[in-house]
Amino acid sequence: MEQKILLPTDSSLPALVATIEAVKMAKERKAKLIILTVIESTPSTEIEQQAGNVTLKRCPDIDGMAFARELAKQEGVPYDEVVREGPVSGEIINVSNAMGVQTIVMGSSAPSGLAGLYLGDVAKSVAKHAKCEVLTINPTKEQGREALMLARRIDGKKKPKTVESITSTKQFKVGLVLFAVYVAFYALLMILGAFERGVMSERLLGLNVGLVLGFAAIILAIVMAVVFNWYAIKMEKAQEA
């Protein structure tokens, strides 16, 4: 049976050290390396991200995934890349179970204090719940510095998307048409409300024209948003396929 080693990585210093260890181990055991990145599911603002980066010793200028990939290539270790979104520990364990890995190698930032209470220790959680061997690496300062130097030399970052990749899609153009329809309706409400107030107080459907138009503007917004989202999801799925 093929040996598999799972390397969950972000761009944190401990993860970079773990990457070096995992590649070394995979080479020795002639195992396949599975490089995993889990995109966190809680939206966070810049200040929150900065605070998280400082606590977890992340290096935002480094792409942890690219580093692992390039290092594996250099050492001639076969690898697979997996990107998941969701609860970090849960996804790491999911992937390890689904792929039948024998060993998980991961860095531990061991956050302490208030930040530790808030962020929790992912490595500890994985070690507790995993059904396989878990090697957590809590690197020394020296190891961290070396890993960082190595990672800075290896740069395999992907290019970001451009605005045109969004604005040139068909779904965006459909959105523009819907937008025009809504703005026309809103303009009608605005012009009548400003200059034809007599019309707005005419009775209609048991209410008056103003109230009916107002409710219609709210309902139209909800319906358009839901329908457009349904359409966009369909288009995105078709594109992926």
Added chain:
Amino acid sequence: MVAEALANDFKPLAFTLFVIIVMVTLAISTYFSRRVRTAGHYYTAGGSVKWFVNGVAFAGDYLSAASFLGIAGMIAFSGFDGFIYGIGFLAGWIVALFLIAEPLRVMGKYTFADALVSKFKSKSVRLAAAISTLVVSIFYLIPQMVGAGTIIQPLLGFPYEWGVLIVGGIVILIVATAGMVSTTWVQFIKALLLFIAVIALTIGVLVVSGFGPLEFIQNFLDNGAANPATGGLAHTGDAFLSPGLKFNDPWDFASLCLALLLGTAALPHVLIRYYTVPKPSDARKSTVVAIVLMGVFYVLMLYLGLGTNYFAGQGKFIVTDSNLAAPTLANFIGGELFFALISSIAFATILGTVSGLIMASAGAIAHDIYTEILGKKKSDKSALRVSKITAVGVGLLAIALGMVMKGQNVAFLVGLAFALAASANIPALIGVLFWKKATDRGIVSGIAVGLVSALVLIAVSPTYMDDPLFPLTNPGIVSVPLGFAAMIGVSLLTGKRGE
């Protein structure tokens, strides 16, 4: 029985409930963010959680003191002219959904300026965007602080200034420990609480009045509306439920409508939420969730505003401060407990919005000016320190301004902030996104002219001058076109020269 306004005394029950709500919100948000990272099993429905949570948090960020306290009061006192705020606040999200959300997520990393600079590598564009973010945030902070000061009086019996100080103080504390408390989770919980409270209050209004939803509105059309400050009959139904009671000048009404439509998608604390999700499609999905929630919310607000007017007309109570319409109504419908609940949630709402705003403006200064323009960033640690120091500075400024602006209707003040955001940021956003001929100088001019003209027109408006030089209370209808004209004109001029 003589109708009375809310008493400004200390209420132990209200105080206890208030402390519990704040503590529980913080505790739950800490629990969730920890769980999301370290739960051993896959307990959430895949990736959907982030856009759903973010969408609800969007609504939480947006449904501020203005939406809740201000609109209810504006509807209670001015009928349809209050309702138009709700319609316009929602319409603004349509702009965000179809034009801004997804492109912005692709372009920007952290701030509004990032998005603009992704096309023009220009320090002056970044500086202009950072200044505009700062000014708009501060303008939007003022009504939140006024709301806090207003609600603290009947809630806890403290003077107005205490409310402003408490909110400012707590928020500075939250931001100073940022990263410890995820604002997304706080907003999420707060939005859910607000929804439950508003639904309960609406049901209460209909049950106590004995009318059906449609009948309730028809009753106003047939029997007229009261003045909530006195309880006496003041308006015919036709006058109350059609435009013109507050915005007598047609151009003022039109100007407000324009500012509300274009302002939302240009508000810094709304824009920064778009950078918090990993993918453009998440930005869109979050916006859709927010639109659905807020559409329902603004319909319910109509019932709260009208409910206040109705019961005041029945001689059940009077409302002396328009910002206290919803809390007064809650006190009548459900007694002190319900009043305390509604007011505590309103107060928590303000806390959430203020911390979002302060994060946006601190981000603008720390990221755009300190890191990018001055190039001073040494590490994330130093950038974080600058962010926090900035946040404290903006917080102190907000406290000072909140004290000065005592007594204004918060929805009205928010209308001004929207006009400012729309005038300064929308021409630049539209130029960068959709117009190939836009130049960096054009963008800077659009921001500068839009921002300055809106500020000047507000300063010489009837709100701040007895003998106004500009007749409209809301500057949008003049300053937005001026911003566009400057952006387009200067782009065309500098573009040709560059060829």
